[in-house]
Amino acid sequence: MFKLSRVLHLTTTSRHRLLEVFSSRNVEVGDSLRDRRDFTYSAGISTATNNYAAKGYASDRIFAPYTVYKGKAAFSLSPCLPTFTKLDSGTVVVDRRGSMMITFMHSIGERKYDWEKRQRFALSATEIGSLITMGSQDSSEFFHDPSMLSSNAGQVRKSLSIKPNANSNGYFVSLTVVNNLLNTKDYFSVPVTTAEFAVMKTACSFALPHIMGWDQITNQQSRGTVGLQQKGGSQVLDLEWEK
Amino acid sequence: MFKLSRVLHLTTTSRHRLLEVFSSRNVEVGDSLRDRRDFTYSAGISTATNNYAAKGYASDRIFAPYTVYKGKAAFSLSPCLPTFTKLDSGTVVVDRRGSMMITFMHSIGERKYDWEKRQRFALSATEIGSLITMGSQDSSEFFHDPSMLSSNAGQVRKSLSIKPNANSNGYFVSLTVVNNLLNTKDYFSVPVTTAEFAVMKTACSFALPHIMGWDQITNQQSRGTVGLQQKGGSQVLDLEWEK
Amino acid sequence: MFKLSRVLHLTTTSRHRLLEVFSSRNVEVGDSLRDRRDFTYSAGISTATNNYAAKGYASDRIFAPYTVYKGKAAFSLSPCLPTFTKLDSGTVVVDRRGSMMITFMHSIGERKYDWEKRQRFALSATEIGSLITMGSQDSSEFFHDPSMLSSNAGQVRKSLSIKPNANSNGYFVSLTVVNNLLNTKDYFSVPVTTAEFAVMKTACSFALPHIMGWDQITNQQSRGTVGLQQKGGSQVLDLEWEK
Amino acid sequence: MFKLSRVLHLTTTSRHRLLEVFSSRNVEVGDSLRDRRDFTYSAGISTATNNYAAKGYASDRIFAPYTVYKGKAAFSLSPCLPTFTKLDSGTVVVDRRGSMMITFMHSIGERKYDWEKRQRFALSATEIGSLITMGSQDSSEFFHDPSMLSSNAGQVRKSLSIKPNANSNGYFVSLTVVNNLLNTKDYFSVPVTTAEFAVMKTACSFALPHIMGWDQITNQQSRGTVGLQQKGGSQVLDLEWEK
Numbered sequence: 008m009f010k011l012s013r014v015l016h017l018t019t020t021s022r023h024r025l026l027e028v029f030s031s032r033n034v035e036v037g038d039s040l041r042d043r044r045d046f047t048y049s050a051g052i053s054t055a056t057n058n059y060a061a062k063g064y065a066s067d068r069i070f071a072p073y074t075v076y077k078g079k080a081a082f083s084l085s086p087c088l089p090t091f092t093k094l095d096s097g098t099v100v101v102d103r104r105g106s107m108m109i110t111f112m113h114s115i116g117e118r119k120y121d122w123e124k125r126q127r128f129a130l131s132a133t134e135i136g137s138l139i140t141m142g143s144q145d146s147s148e149f150f151h152d153p154s155m156l157s158s159n160a161g162q163v164r165k166s167l168s169i170k171p172n173a174n175s176n177g178y179f180v181s182l183t184v185v186n187n188l189l190n191t192k193d194y195f196s197v198p199v200t201t202a203e204f205a206v207m208k209t210a211c212s213f214a215l216p217h218i219m220g221w222d223q224i225t226n227q228q229s230r231g232t233v234g235l236q237q238k239g240g241s242q243v244l245d246l247e248w249e250k
Numbered sequence: 251m252f253k254l255s256r257v258l259h260l261t262t263t264s265r266h267r268l269l270e271v272f273s274s275r276n277v278e279v280g281d282s283l284r285d286r287r288d289f290t291y292s293a294g295i296s297t298a299t300n301n302y303a304a305k306g307y308a309s310d311r312i313f314a315p316y317t318v319y320k321g322k323a324a325f326s327l328s329p330c331l332p333t334f335t336k337l338d339s340g341t342v343v344v345d346r347r348g349s350m351m352i353t354f355m356h357s358i359g360e361r362k363y364d365w366e367k368r369q370r371f372a373l374s375a376t377e378i379g380s381l382i383t384m385g386s387q388d389s390s391e392f393f394h395d396p397s398m399l400s401s402n403a404g405q406v407r408k409s410l411s412i413k414p415n416a417n418s419n420g421y422f423v424s425l426t427v428v429n430n431l432l433n434t435k436d437y438f439s440v441p442v443t444t445a446e447f448a449v450m451k452t453a454c455s456f457a458l459p460h461i462m463g464w465d466q467i468t469n470q471q472s473r474g475t476v477g478l479q480q481k482g483g484s485q486v487l488d489l490e491w492e493k
Numbered sequence: 494m495f496k497l498s499r500v501l502h503l504t505t506t507s508r509h510r511l512l513e514v515f516s517s518r519n520v521e522v523g524d525s526l527r528d529r530r531d532f533t534y535s536a537g538i539s540t541a542t543n544n545y546a547a548k549g550y551a552s553d554r555i556f557a558p559y560t561v562y563k564g565k566a567a568f569s570l571s572p573c574l575p576t577f578t579k580l581d582s583g584t585v586v587v588d589r590r591g592s593m594m595i596t597f598m599h600s601i602g603e604r605k606y607d608w609e610k611r612q613r614f615a616l617s618a619t620e621i622g623s624l625i626t627m628g629s630q631d632s633s634e635f636f637h638d639p640s641m642l643s644s645n646a647g648q649v650r651k652s653l654s655i656k657p658n659a660n661s662n663g664y665f666v667s668l669t670v671v672n673n674l675l676n677t678k679d680y681f682s683v684p685v686t687t688a689e690f691a692v693m694k695t696a697c698s699f700a701l702p703h704i705m706g707w708d709q710i711t712n713q714q715s716r717g718t719v720g721l722q723q724k725g726g727s728q729v730l731d732l733e734w735e736k
Numbered sequence: 737m738f739k740l741s742r743v744l745h746l747t748t749t750s751r752h753r754l755l756e757v758f759s760s761r762n763v764e765v766g767d768s769l770r771d772r773r774d775f776t777y778s779a780g781i782s783t784a785t786n787n788y789a790a791k792g793y794a795s796d797r798i799f800a801p802y803t804v805y806k807g808k809a810a811f812s813l814s815p816c817l818p819t820f821t822k823l824d825s826g827t828v829v830v831d832r833r834g835s836m837m838i839t840f841m842h843s844i845g846e847r848k849y850d851w852e853k854r855q856r857f858a859l860s861a862t863e864i865g866s867l868i869t870m871g872s873q874d875s876s877e878f879f880h881d882p883s884m885l886s887s888n889a890g891q892v893r894k895s896l897s898i899k900p901n902a903n904s905n906g907y908f909v910s911l912t913v914v915n916n917l918l919n920t921k922d923y924f925s926v927p928v929t930t931a932e933f934a935v936m937k938t939a940c941s942f943a944l945p946h947i948m949g950w951d952q953i954t955n956q957q958s959r960g961t962v963g964l965q966q967k968g969g970s971q972v973l974d975l976e977w978e979k
Contacts, residue, residue: 069828069956071818071949073861086953089314099312132316136448205865206944213945215449216456217954220314224329225460227312334555342555375559379691458692459699463557467572468703470555575800585798618802622934701935702942706800710815711946713798 072110073210075180075203080195081120082111082180084207086214087129091223105218107135107211109167111182111195126184126193128167130211132219138169139208139215141178143201146170162187177201315353316453318423318446323438324363325354325423327450329457330372334466348461350378350454352410354425354438369427369436371410373454375462381412382451382458384421386444389413405430420444558596559696561666561689566681567606568597568666570693572700573615577709591704593621593697595653597668597681612670612679614653618705624655625694625701627664629687632656648673663687801839802939804909804932809924810849811840811909813936815943816858820952834947836864836940838896840911840924855913855922857896859940861948867898868937868944870907872930875899891916906930 074083089105106129112120128151130138137147148168154160163186170179181196199207216222317326332348349372355363371394373381380390391411397403406429413422424439442450459465558569575591592615598606614637616624623633634654640646649672656665667682685693702708803812818834835858841849857880859867866876877897883889892915899908910925928936945951 068826069820069949069952071830071953073948073950086950088954088956091312097311101314132449133443133445136452137445139452140444140448200862201869202862202866205869206861206948209865209868209941209944210948210950212452214950214954215452219316219449219453220312221316221329221453221457222954223312224314225331225457225465227331332557340554344557375692376686376688379695380688382695383687383691455695458695462559462692462696463555464559464572464696464700466555467557468574468700468708470574577798583797587800618935619929619931622938623931625938626930626934698938701938705802705935705939706798707802707815707939707943709798710800711817711943711951713817 073206075197075199076118076120077114077197079114080111080197081114082109082182082195082197084109084210086218088217089220091220099223101220104131105220106130106132107214107218109180109182111197113195124193126165126182126195128165128182130167132215135211135215135218139212141169141208143175144171159188172198178204316449318440318442319361319363320357320440322357323354323440324357325352325425325438325440327352327453329461331460332463334463342466344463347374348463349373349375350457350461352423352425354440356438367436369408369425369438371408371425373410375458378454378458378461382455384412384451386418387414402431415441421447559692561683561685562604562606563600563683565600566597566683567600568595568668568681568683570595570696572704574703575706577706585709587706590617591706592616592618593700593704595666595668597683599681610679612651612668612681614651614668616653618701621697621701621704625698627655627694629661630657645674658684664690802935804926804928805847805849806843806926808843809840809926810843811838811911811924811926813838813939815947817946818949820949828952830949833860834949835859835861836943836947838909838911840926842924853922855894855911855924857894857911859896861944864940864944864947868941870898870937872904873900888917901927907933 070085072083072085074081085108087106087108090102091099092102093099109128109130110125111127112122112125115121128149130149134147134149137149141147146169148166151165151167152160153163153165163184165185166183168179168181168183170181171177172179177198177200179196179198181194184191184193186192216225313328315326315328317324328351330349330351333345334342335345336342352371352373353368354370355365355368358364371392373392377390377392380392384390389412391409394408394410395403396406396408406427408428409426411422411424411426413424414420415422420441420443422439422441424437427434427436429435459468556571558571560567560569571594573592573594576588577585578588579585595614595616596611597613598608598611601607614635616635620633620635623635627633632655634652637651637653638646639649639651649670651671652669654665654667654669656667657663658665663684663686665682665684667680670677670679672678702711799814801812801814803810814837816835816837819831820828821831822828838857838859839854840856841851841854844850857878859878863876863878866878870876875898877895880894880896881889882892882894892913894914895912897908897910897912899910900906901908906927906929908925908927910923913920913922915921945954
């Protein structure tokens, strides 16, 4: 774990260091990230690593989220890769789909964000498709119901909305979570600049084929498992016409 | 192989799991994929793996198609990489070209699609070029004749059309297969949203260099087979002017 | 080397195979590549491999050009990676810059192109930048002089022009080579469709970072040579402010 | 190190070679880079390698900057990857953020640029987002203060501006460095063509996910550390709803 003292020291010496301080409840963001005049410098890490270990993730994970910190709330964007299962036949198929995870946190003071009460929204491939084609005047809204097919269907609802601001030079990215079981409602709204949204679009476009698992298909050849045939050893296969 | 019982269980517990059920004839799509309010969540696996093994493919293949499920039909998109042949000289050349395979299936009931009667269309690199430059008002149509150079030329014709819908907020992707030898005609039409088409475009743009085999060229250096020369050991080679 | 008999057989059985036939002088293109109704299927290999071996290239090279075959001429596009030199200090620098090589051939009969009299033009990174930003009404023209700094400067001139056709639904890609030393003038002009140009743009955009050598920079980390530091072992380095 | 005599020889024989000559103070650019009619050929290496070794970098680094040489000044663009730290838990987090480094040099004579008095500006991910979305009429300006959080805050200021030229067919890229401590002011301005800016945009878009460290996330699977699960061995994990 990061040592608090070390990190705080860094905030005064280097603009390029990551400045979040981790505790079990809050994320503190170093001054340099918030005080910059152009206010575009956004920061990184968004998870208490012990949490993940407890859930059975591989310990060797890499965290490099893109985070937009603003006055009342912050959100970070991080790709979640699909998982694959190898069938008895040797074929590998997608087990759990990939997504683009957006994690929202409320501001709870000067450069502090409440990691404990964060809320998440996992954009599917098609929802990412919506985001990356948005023009400066366009809006998007996505609805998720975690208990969709159970007896609790409709009791908890999440909606993520992306709406242009009045000047069309940026967006509001907002998350609403209504939980009728707990009788709670949570709301986050983060203004993003055109530049920040451009990073989101470029990063989502980069990540999309990975989230779809297509990089695994195109990487097969590099790993030498398919593709290279010895001269003369190949049959005529016309994929389109065969079944 | 996926166990049916396991998969059905999953449909009620996880929105992010793949929910197709494989049998020899049909693809059943779990409820969560169809019942979602925004209706944009599309699913994954589109093949009975035993089929492939029978055709002599390498067993170690990865399946991660992008599938658009709609009321009357579904189609999935999956890149097919080129194969290469090593000549006696050591040079590696493309043997069979890559393509973007589109596989259509008819709906045959609630969340069931007929895998057995699927039809395929393999987009070439240039046809992919057409698709990825389509504006919201543009149409494309491609014609393939599998027996083009044989005595059966013109007897079987496939055409794939992509046409904007009335509101210009999406397309109809349709496949017609006319087989004069069997006296059959098959027709599929799947409406796609702007978001789904954005995924198709981004995924096709990502896949295109791989389908062309250019990733193999650019990867040569990483594998250390070309490019790094010892200092002083290189001759002056001006590629443009030499033959 | 490809066997002629084998390749000719393939032309009648598989639309997806490469159909060029290599001889020391000509490239013959199989029927299926030229006779297709949509005329968009373009083919692959463009080199007699023995030539290359003679020039001292690594024998283990991969050829996967994108070729546009038209009635009077054809051209193919293939990325040429930069070469690198390792200095005594261990630093690796670009030795010969990368480029996008365009190779033109005249048609010399039904589906035959004259490989022996080909002419080449190597687009630099910035010239590629020109190409990939061209709108449907834009023109580009590039001039190269192989003997620019020698006493023969101006004696041999190459110019590549890309001009929109009358309907703005495609371009003419033309190469002129004037050699005052040999008193020869060579001219090639190939019409390209919007779809073919889209492939060229997408492929060039993909290749550009590789041609610049930037993939080697970004791949350093994957190879573990830079980037991962042991916790606490790093100094505060503010790259921008240090010299 | 490059031998001067060798490099100078190359300038007269090969247009594709790198032509910079390194000394401890200046960068000399070979004639062919400046004298070309279309003036678009820009060159490569921009660092005296010994400098870097002295600062404790890994010796095995690769240099392949994109440099725009113009009459009064030059600048080069080169991605700086983030560094990572492995925590005790095994999790890897970003330690120092990546950036796109722009290095400016004054011209100090015919094809000579003053490497010793260079000035640098490190674009953050969000600033890169600004750059890659600029239309032909758009301007951007970024401000950095190296001593932002220290007692010297405001004493040294750097600003980078990108402004369209009068004809909107290119930009001026300018850097101002005001140092009140040393009572100095430094100013560089380099005109860039549309083609050169297209290379910058494409290269920055390519580099952005790497600068963000997302390539490390998406590469995890290829390295086999996460993602592939044995059949049946996975639990139901719904990432969005768990904390």
